[in-house]
Amino acid sequence: CDLCDKTFKDIEGLRHHKLKHLPADEKYKFTCHLCPNRFMNRGAVATHVKVVHERIKEFGCQFCDRLFGSKATAEIHERIHTGEKPFCCEICGWRCNSKGKLKVHMRVHSDLKPYECGTCGKRTRSKNEMRQHE
Numbered sequence: 001c002d003l004c005d006k007t008f009k010d011i012e013g014l015r016h017h018k019l020k021h022l023p024a025d026e027k028y029k030f031t032c033h034l035c036p037n038r039f040m041n042r043g044a045v046a047t048h049v050k051v052v053h054e055r056i057k058e059f060g061c062q063f064c065d066r067l068f069g070s071k072a073t074a075e076i077h078e079r080i081h082t083g084e085k086p087f088c089c090e091i092c093g094w095r096c097n098s099k100g101k102l103k104v105h106m107r108v109h110s111d112l113k114p115y116e117c118g119t120c121g122k123r124t125r126s127k128n129e130m131r132q133h134e
Contacts, residue, residue, distance in 0.1 A: 001007075001014060003021050008014040019027050019040060028038035030045045034053045039045045050056045051069030059074040060067050063081035068074040079085070079097035087102040088095050091109050096102050104126060107113075113123035115130040124130045 001017055001021075003018070006017060008017060024038075028040060030039045030042055031037070032039070032045055032048055032053075034049060037048060039048060047070060055069075057067035057069050059069070059071050061074055061077055061081070063078060066077060068077060076098045085095035085097050087097070087099055089102060089105055089109075091106075094105055096105065107125040113125050115124045115127060116122070117124075117130065117133060119134075122133055124133060
């Protein structure tokens with residue numbers, strides 16, 4: 001990537017990555033017709049409508065009877081059963097089973113506190129911290 005020097009094994013990976021550098025109004029051009037959520041492509045809108053608005057869950061866990069709206073979500077859930085933790089914090093070595101959990105964990109190493117108490121204004125790094133505060 002000529003903007004951040006990250007490297008990719010194929011042009012498709014680079015093209016997808018470069019979207020991250022675009023402003024939100026250029027990146028998320030497709031809007032759901034049922035809510036204000038915006039997405040990068042029509043396929044993402046279709047998946048969103050199916051999973052969120054139509055509540056269709058067709059991807060099952062191979063270890064239990066839970067169903068999920070996407071294959072990716074089912075795979076993340078299955079890691080609970082297998083104990084697989086493929087995501088690793090580069091700062092402290094903490095491991096987890098999803099990219100989302102790693103992103104939340106990274107706040108431990110920063111001053112970012114996106115959750116604010118509606119009563120007193122206290123800010124916290126996680127929803128869990130805020131629940132404990134309230």
